[in-house]
Amino acid sequence: MITHSSRKVKEGKIVKVEVDCEDVIKKLKITGDFFLHPEDVLDDIEKTMVGLKKDVSFETLFLKIDDIVKNNDARMIGISPESIAEVLREALK
Amino acid sequence: MRWRVIGLETHDAYLNMAIDEAISEGIRAGSSPPTIRFYNWEPGAVSIGYFQGIRDEVNLEVCRELGVDCIRRWTGGGAVYHDSGGELTYSVIAPAGVFPKNIIESYRLICGWIIRGLGILGIEAEFRPVNDILVKNKKISGSAQTRRGGILLQHGTLLYGLDLKTMFSVLNVSRQKITDKMIKSAEERVTCVQMYRDAGKEDVYEALLKAFTEGKGYEFGTWSGDELARAKELAEEKYRSEEWTYLR
Numbered sequence: 001m002i003t004h005s006s007r008k009v010k011e012g013k014i015v016k017v018e019v020d021c022e023d024v025i026k027k028l029k030i031t032g033d034f035f036l037h038p039e040d041v042l043d044d045i046e047k048t049m050v051g052l053k054k055d056v057s058f059e060t061l062f063l064k065i066d067d068i069v070k071n072n073d074a075r076m077i078g079i080s081p082e083s084i085a086e087v088l089r090e091a092l093k
Numbered sequence: 094m095r096w097r098v099i100g101l102e103t104h105d106a107y108l109n110m111a112i113d114e115a116i117s118e119g120i121r122a123g124s125s126p127p128t129i130r131f132y133n134w135e136p137g138a139v140s141i142g143y144f145q146g147i148r149d150e151v152n153l154e155v156c157r158e159l160g161v162d163c164i165r166r167w168t169g170g171g172a173v174y175h176d177s178g179g180e181l182t183y184s185v186i187a188p189a190g191v192f193p194k195n196i197i198e199s200y201r202l203i204c205g206w207i208i209r210g211l212g213i214l215g216i217e218a219e220f221r222p223v224n225d226i227l228v229k230n231k232k233i234s235g236s237a238q239t240r241r242g243g244i245l246l247q248h249g250t251l252l253y254g255l256d257l258k259t260m261f262s263v264l265n266v267s268r269q270k271i272t273d274k275m276i277k278s279a280e281e282r283v284t285c286v287q288m289y290r291d292a293g294k295e296d297v298y299e300a301l302l303k304a305f306t307e308g309k310g311y312e313f314g315t316w317s318g319d320e321l322a323r324a325k326e327l328a329e330e331k332y333r334s335e336e337w338t339y340l341r
Contacts, residue, residue, distance in 0.1 A: 012223070014171075016146070029146075029341060030144070031145050031146040031149060031341050032142075032144055033142050033144070033145060033169070033170055033171035034142075034144060034169060034170075035168075035169035035170060035196075035223070035224075035237070035238070036169060037196065037239070037240050038240075038241065039143055039144070039169065039239065042144060075196060077169075077196060077197070077223050078223055
């Protein structure tokens with residue numbers, strides 16, 4: 001089943017999440033008008049979420065995204081690992 | 094450091110965005126100089142940010158009807174309607190080390206050149222982080238930046254005129270929903286040079302040119318054959334491709 005969630009997050013930009021999920025996340029697409037340097041980090045974030053259980057906690061999502069951002073020395077503008085995790089968690093409901 | 098300045102020229106969306114990428118590649122390879130360029134879009138186009146979904150943001154059917162091109166940018170940020178006559182676009186492409194490492198500070202620096210240009214025209218403007226310039230609290234300019242392979246590319250637009258009806262019809266808001274109220278509300282948030290000055294587009298370009306080059310070593314230049322060939326290749330093979338357009 002494909003579900004969506006989108007929101008203007010507190011850092012100022014729009015985050016939209018489309019997730020294809022049954023028992024586990026099969027596919028995930030994050031879009032929006034934010035900035036992320038380097039840009040390819042978003043692909044890593046999307047790939048890392050695949051396989052996680054539908055009821056994965058916000059904390060786990062946040063820590064995984066935060067890890068990727070830190071490991072890549074990535075800079076987010078208008079979004080944050082926390083905001084992405086929030087919108088994703090909402091899409092998984 | 095000496096900048097190359099490319100005076101106001103007009104291309105379609107695909108070549109405009111491809112030139113920015115080709116020059117970034119050239120600077121990285123040591124074959125292109127740091128470059129400041131000014132340009133128009135013909136035909137008009139909608140550009141979307143690198144992370145946006147084109148179907149989400151753009152009314153593709155209306156674009157087709159109006160002959161407005163649709164393109165995914167190499168930079169993040171939001172969807173922009175590039176009106177052929179209603180805006181002026183710039184790109185600054187140079188080694189990232191020339192600019193502050195802090196991204197907001199680098200926006201502030203380059204946006205400061207636009208603010209200076211508006212000042213030359215007698216329009217007082219201010220930088221609003223992340224990437225906007227406001228006049229009396231209304232947006233007049235937006236910019237977007239990418240830093241890849243050690244090269245910083247920042248491009249952005251300065252609104253010269255406003256065609257809100259077309260803007261709303263090509264962006265993904267259904268035509269039935271484009272109410273007077275919506276136009277009025279947008280007019281309260283967006284503005285353009287013509288609202289404040291009876292200046293020709295050429296005057297606006299001259300003011301920006303002066304502000305962007307002030308205090309810099311520069312010379313007017315042209316594209317090399319290799320740069321143009323690479324840009325044309327990127328325009329055809331990347332920017333016009335469905336794979337790129339529908340990437341997200």
